[in-house]
Amino acid sequence: MKRIAVMTSGGDCPGMNAAIRSVVRTAIAHNLEPFGIEQGYKGLIEGKIIPMSNKSVANIIQRGGTILKSARSMEFKTDEGQRKAVNNLAELGIEGLIIIGGDGSLTGAKILSERYGIKTIGIPGSIDNDLCCTDMSIGVDTALNTIVRAVDSINDTASSHDRTFLIEVMGRNCGYLALVSAIATGAEAVLIPEVQYDIEKIIAKIKKRYEEGKSRSIIIIAEGVGSAMDFGKVFGMIGGFDTRVTVLGHLQRGGSPTVFDRILATRMGTAAVEALLDGVTASMTALQKTKIELVPFKDIIGLKKPLDHKLIEIAEVLSR
Numbered sequence: 478m479k480r481i482a483v484m485t486s487g488g489d490c491p492g493m494n495a496a497i498r499s500v501v502r503t504a505i506a507h508n509l510e511p512f513g514i515e516q517g518y519k520g521l522i523e524g525k526i527i528p529m530s531n532k533s534v535a536n537i538i539q540r541g542g543t544i545l546k547s548a549r550s551m552e553f554k555t556d557e558g559q560r561k562a563v564n565n566l567a568e569l570g571i572e573g574l575i576i577i578g579g580d581g582s583l584t585g586a587k588i589l590s591e592r593y594g595i596k597t598i599g600i601p602g603s604i605d606n607d608l609c610c611t612d613m614s615i616g617v618d619t620a621l622n623t624i625v626r627a628v629d630s631i632n633d634t635a636s637s638h639d640r641t642f643l644i645e646v647m648g649r650n651c652g653y654l655a656l657v658s659a660i661a662t663g664a665e666a667v668l669i670p671e672v673q674y675d676i677e678k679i680i681a682k683i684k685k686r687y688e689e690g691k692s693r694s695i696i697i698i699a700e701g702v703g704s705a706m707d708f709g710k711v712f713g714m715i716g717g718f719d720t721r722v723t724v725l726g727h728l729q730r731g732g733s734p735t736v737f738d739r740i741l742a743t744r745m746g747t748a749a750v751e752a753l754l755d756g757v758t759a760s761m762t763a764l765q766k767t768k769i770e771l772v773p774f775k776d777i778i779g780l781k782k783p784l785d786h787k788l789i790e791i792a793e794v795l796s797r
């Protein structure tokens with residue numbers, strides 16, 4: 478193998494740049510020629526493939542987002558789109574591809590390896606932490622720190638005004654961000670798609686808190702459960718609380734990556750290049766306990782990552 482390429486795909490996350498840097502510099506150290514594909518699968522189809530050097534990844538480890546840009550591609554789902562992508566790689570003699578992204582991005586990588594024989598390695602990058610077999614994906618720790626900072630700030634103003642705040646956090650199908658941020662901020666309740674909730678019970682709990690003289694309440698809602706705006710109306714109407722709603726939105730996806738994410742991304746980038754050199758394909762780098770392992774796509778893609786039940790229990794017990 479002489480030439481490899483790296484790309485970022487799907488929703489971006491902090492730490493993607495650290496992973497790109499690690500892939501490029503590790504590849505060069507192993508006498509490989511690295512290329513970068515701009516805008517994920519869309520750019521791959523359109524031939525947006527550029528040579529990368531040690532210099533082109535300088536001064537990016539601390540930057541959020543992705544210098545290679547990211548996109549979602551409908552065309553890659555078609556046979557024609559896939560053939561264009563494969564031809565563009567063949568024209569440049571690129572034999573190995575590293576894809577940084579979530580479940581959808583890894584599905585594309587699986588197709589490229591199974592149908593077209595391209596050697597592919599995935600690196601899990603998604604703030605949702607919804608990818609199976611890896612304890613953490615790149616971006617999760619930074620997103621959690623961003624959420625916790627925001628909730629702490631809201632907590633201050635909530636206390637001053639004796640208000641109930643409903644805070645919506647990201648997590649399309651997965652309550653990890655909501656659950657962990659609720660524990661880390663001492664929220665009074667958390668609503669996640671994995672656990673059935675009882676709104677009347679939560680309202681009764683908040684009422685009791687006010688009766689006991691507690692000044693404010695914070696409820697964290699995973700976007701996968703529904704709109705915090707809608708829940709806010711119910712809380713205001715039924716509970717009669719002075720309620721405010723904050724939707725944190727895309728600020729959770731940006732910002733400078735934490736040390737944890739920089740190191741995780743760096744380790745995974747190196748592991749991905751080494752895996753290609755070892756002849757591994759159709760696999761994802763995964764953090765398991767303290768080690769970076771390689772797990773076949775077939776054991777990851779389309780599977781639901783279970784939430785840690787102990788964390789759910791802790792959230793329930795400590796918010797009483």
Ligand code: F6P
Binds near residue numbers: 579603604605647649
């Ligand atoms: O998958 C990551 C994620 O941030 C989800 O939490 C969220 O639902 C989605 O992406 C938002 O996607 P977009 O940026 O396309 O609106």
